[in-house]
Amino acid sequence: MQRLIAVSNRVPKPGDRYTSGGLSVALRNALERAGGIWLGWSGEVQEAPDSEPKAQTTRFNNVDYVTVDLTRRDEEEYYNGFANRALWPLFHHRPGLTEFARRDMAGYYRVNQIFARILAPMVRPNDIIWVHDYHLIPLASELRALGVKNRIGFFLHIPWPAPELFTILPNHARLAVNLVNYDLVGFQTKPFMDNFIAYLKEEMNINAQGCLVEAFGRICQLGVYPISIDTQEFIRFAEAPASAIARRLEASLQGRMLALSVDRLDYSKGIPQRIDAIGRFLELYPEYHNRITALQIAPTTREAVPEYAEINREVAEAAGRINGRFGDIDWGPIRYINKSIGRATLAHLYRAAKIGVVTPLRDGMNLVSKEYIAAQDPRDPGVLILSRFAGAARELRGALQVNPYDIDGVAHALRAACEMSLEERIARFEPMLQHLKIYDVHRWRDDFIHALTPDHALAMSA
Ligand code: ADQ
DSSP states (O other), rough: OEEEEEEOOEEEEETOOOOOOOHHHHHHHHHHHHOEEEEEEEEOOOOOOOOOEEEEEEETTTEEEEEEEOOOHHIIIIIIIIIIIIHHHHHHOOGGGOOHHHHHHHHHHHHHHHHHHHHGOOTTTTTTTEESGHHHHHHHHHHHTTOSSSOOEOOOOOOOOHHHHHHHHHTTHHHHHHHHHHEEEEESSHHHHHHHHHHHHHHHOOOBBBEEEEEEEEEEEEOOOOOOOHHHHHHHHSSSSOOOOHHHHHHHHHOEEEEEEOOBBBBGOOOHHHHHHHHHHHHHHHGGGEEEEEEEEEEETTSSSSHHHHHHHHHHHHHHOOOOOOOOBBBOSSEEOOOOOOOOHHHHHHHOSSSSEEOOOSSOOHHHHHHHTTSSOOOOOOOOEEEEEEGGGGTTTTSEEEOOTTTTHHHHHHHHHOHHHHHHHHHHHHHHHHHHSSSSSHHHHHHHHHHHHHHHHHHHOO
């Protein structure tokens, strides 16, 4: 029996089905079906800085959840440092925010070695290994160095940058070699994959044959696997009777139109620009004063990284400015909250919103845009305003696509959304929902696992 081993920076809690997102549920289903292991950081910091990191295993429904405590230094160098101060900003095309330190890079490789040392003895000959995201690019190389010969796949949840940006990293060549050490590398969109292929050609003189890269004595297959959501689950949530929070929201709107945005508080999500666009909309179209409420839900993340404290201040200031300028004693145009909301409630909030405003400056996929569509009432769907720089823009063609840097353009799109006829809303919505029903997170997972299984590999190279 072929087991599946998943590795990601963090591991969800074993029995916690209720609060988990679509990705964890989809992966967990696959792990439970075939039996397997899910390995990652526990999120805990171990007190003794010099002792060998300890792994803890919890077995639940046929799956071993293996979590590793890291030291304070590991957390600082690997997670806050190289992953989130170097790779995250650079891969989102923000070189100005990118801070590279050799110490952080060493910590990044050290933690990847720790994960490999813990995992290698657990691997059986027929297992396939699926590694997730930018924290773990070197993991296959570290496993290979320990003699692991299994098929290893990697999925990148965030964009792959243009070659001239990628080469800003002093260790770009090493990271590229690390990636080629996988048997299968999945990207969210074709342009991200093309960026990697262009880098290999320009910097390393390696020509990909279609999606196959033959280099350093290995064959690595590249592919495009746009991640998705559990569409049926979101439809079910949205159709269930509204929760108390959703009812409170409806009552507080007093008949005003709701424009909703939901993001992790991150500078890649374009939140200050979006708030400015709402201000511009109110400036250009005063007839909408007191007729619209924009709700921005953005729980804080990665607070140890200074840029994240900065973005919170920036968003709060922008919201205060717009409310001060356009608000009245009985109406403020913008509500800004840092809460995290349960998934069933989130579906109700999406359904209550006549407009979903999803305008990241650059985003691997963006699942909020897909969740918004799945949650709509098919008889009276809302309008999605979507950044052309989200991976999801390549699939959600019925959205009003905008350039998030163009404040006037987003303001015009808000007006078009407010004025759109029911007929046009339905015509835009229906094909997007049909698409999401077919291309859901289960399909995404199955496609990737299928390509990673050895039979498929043989067929590809035949
Ligand atoms: P993220 O940058 O986290 O993910 P996104 O795809 O939008 O971005 O996923 C966010 C998830 O968190 C969604 O499921 C959303 O519902 C949930 N969420 C956000 N705010 C919330 C809140 N206030 N309360 C509750 N839930 C909230 C990264 C990449 C993306 C890529 C995903 C998956 O940056 O581009 O789509 O991984 O690959």
